[in-house]
Amino acid sequence: MSSINDNLFGLHTQALDLWQKRSEVLASNLANADTPGYLARDVDFKQALASASGTSSALPMTITQQGQIDPQAQSAQKLAYRTPTQPSMDGNTVDTQVEQANFAANGVHYQASLSFITAQIHMLRTAITGGQG
């Protein structure tokens, strides 16, 4: 998202981005519910949003020379593995009910972020037209 959007809509554009990404991860978990050895993953939303909005206190490592390992590629802070509640014989850790619940909740959160942005747009429109439009 460009910086003008960020200034207008605050945190919600970044939140929308993250909800979108999380729904992708959860959909992957659901699709792989029967794949042997697949490990269910999830986004640590609080941490991801803090690092996306620049309010995180963590000091990230940077590359000082060519050929060093890119800390971004390690993605440790982006995706975590779920702790299985009911281990299965084939090593799959997807619990379909949990994933479905998360997917549904994630969709509602996404819609909430959308309506925040819509409200902001209405407010801006009112400010521009002086309540005439």
Added chain:
Amino acid sequence: MSLFKIFDVAGSGMAAQSLRLNTVASNLANADSVSSTPEGAYRAKEPLFSAVQKAVGGAKTAEADSAVGVQVKGVTESQADVQARYEPGNPMADGTGYVYGSNVNPIDELVNMITASRSYQNNVEAMNTTKQLMVKTLDLGK
């Protein structure tokens, strides 16, 4: 828009599950077929799933490993013993009077069928929800 990737992922899941349903149908249909040789007997087919990561441009990034589709590695045949039955009256019987039936276990197949159809439904649900979210995003600001 990364919501589009969900269609790919859920679609690959649906394709994999429908292949599983296909093998179940084939196995159940052939549960009672007989052969004159143990080698010719019908063996239960089993699909082999594996997760496939979508690498964008060959580079492994955090972006790439969030969308994981399902890949069907292939269809294997069950190595369980085929059952030999003594039926001298059967026109398919070999010289010693035995016919060789399939090694399909109908209960296994029914369980597979139910899980496959449930997983298929889950993927359809995920797709529906995603579609609604995308339509709502398009209506943004209205």
